[in-house]
Amino acid sequence: MSFLKLLTQDIAIDIGTANFLVMQENNVIVDEPSIIAFNYTTGEVVAIGREAERMSGREHENIRIVKPLKNGVIADFHAAEHMIKSMLKLAKKGRFSLSPSYRMVVCVPAGITEVEKRAIRDSTVIAGAKEVYLIHEPVAAAIGIGLDVQEPTGHMIIDIGGGTTEIAVIALSGIVCSQSVRVAGNNFDEDIIQYIRKEHSMLIGARTAEKIKLEVGAAIDELADPPEDYAVKGRNLMNGLPKQVKVNYKDIAACLDKSLTKIEDAILMTLELTPPELSSDIHQSGIYLTGGGALLRGLDRRLAKRTRLPIHVVETPLHSVVQGTATALRNLDNFRFLMR
Template identity: 70%
Template sequence: MSFFNFRTQGIAIDLGTANFLMIFEDRVVVDEPAVIAFNRTTGATIAVGRKAEQMEGKEHENIRIIRPLKNGVIADFHAAEHMMRGMLKLANNGKGMFSPSYRMLICVPSGITEVEKRAIRDSAMIAGAKDVYLVHEPVAAAIGIGLDVQDATGHMIVDIGGGTTEIAVIALSGIVCDQSIRVAGDNFNADIIHHVRRQHNIHIGASMAEKIKLEVGAALPELQDPPLDFAIKGRDLMSGLPKQVMVSYQEVAYYLDKSITKIEEAILKTLEITPPELSSDIHHSGIFLTGGGALLRGLDKRIASRTKLPVHVADEPLLSVVKGTAIALKKIDEFRFLMR
């Protein structure tokens, strides 16, 4: 695969807080953690993506690990630019870029400011893009799960990512009302770290918290098909020695309760400000969950119980946004809501 082909085709990017996804020629060519590792002395890039994530928490003084995005937007401009360059090289099998003449469509949070938009555009241009377009995440997610965003029928999307949860009611190619809250997957990890420290006197890192969330993460204390207890490994705060304890999904559901409640309240607030004609559409079609957080066990049932509405989890919630971005890129002249 050559980057010469990018002259006529484009790249669709989901620039997430936790993960960086890229689609080229109808296939996912990059699906990596949004992390970069630098050499402190020379400033050179050591690794990006999964290789950089494996260094996290284990690095020595000459290695600096950075997550360039925070709460869905660029927090470190320099690191974001180099991460994009590194991801583009990964897509091209480690080869350099030949010509900065390809079109790039990047999804962004719905609550993004003009300054934050400019930071994303500038990073993409410096990384090598000729034309940069932006699309709001909830709209991209709706397109990705097969909804007709140009229709007058209203649809409610809840996209739970790493840094933000995007809640939007979409109709006629636009967002009618929305809420963007900075409570999402990273907050779930922080809750797990905090409560494991309090309950078990064990200090764990972000990678272990992520494993706990994946293995025994739950939104409800009672599940029909519960996972087995999971072994937590960390440092005992009393003795300083390595220690292992078992944790159940009920315990993790308790850890995550406050953060999930905030997401529920944001959904209810969005429903409150939704125009009545669109409310009737949502009552019929329900709420669509996408993003990594949608995979949390029992979350759909908990939201359905709170809102009294049907809740549908996307088939591939982690890929919904980038798939929608790729579809929008193909119809770039048809979709007038794309931002240049």
């Protein structure tokens, strides 16, 4: 094996709106929030990932917190470039004494534009990529959960991420029909913030909203095993003093209803566009639900009731996309649908 080959590392990357994942040799070596903190004066990177997330909402005027991705695509090119570089430094920490070059497969939303593709390619090349391949998120998710995407059998994937919900019918290594809606985990957080503000005259931050979603988030108001009520702390809008209220899963199910209805409508639209032969396959196999949003309590039951189809929440919804991306990387020669 040549010295140059030893210095080339194969890595799969899922640059999500909410989380940045790097996988190498079947191991997730980086799993961090997609957020970066800069020194406002010098422009230097102060922190990335969880460390930067802890600063969010608590920073002073000399620290700038940036989420480089919005709705699944790069919104701040400069910040994205620095975040990818810093995440790759985390990935190689303690692994290589020399700086390797990378062969990457990066997953992207199905509805991405050519300009957005170029932004991702440019960012990864500047960060050290020698070869860059792109794969659509729904296809990566399907591969990650063990489906054979190259067969002439239809599979329907719903990937609810941080910034977008990707809905796609896949067959013969391609996306037959799809919908990409900009309603996902971040919208759920915003719904919770607005609900707490309106119902309790209290202001909370995005991190607190996400915590509420994890602790008592639900898609339906009748759960067999309901979570306990959750105490929320924030600022009283009436007098500016700290305040605490309790919320339950029924409150959250009600405030998320509008956003979930938009996702349901997009699913029904995709089913309407599906060719009849593939509809038959989906009727038999059901719909696969992945992404962080798949963990919302009762979502599978809600979608099953609306679509009248079996809904399968995959085993590792947070990692299925990056696992599929890694599988595609190992089979570059077989998966001709990968985009250069």
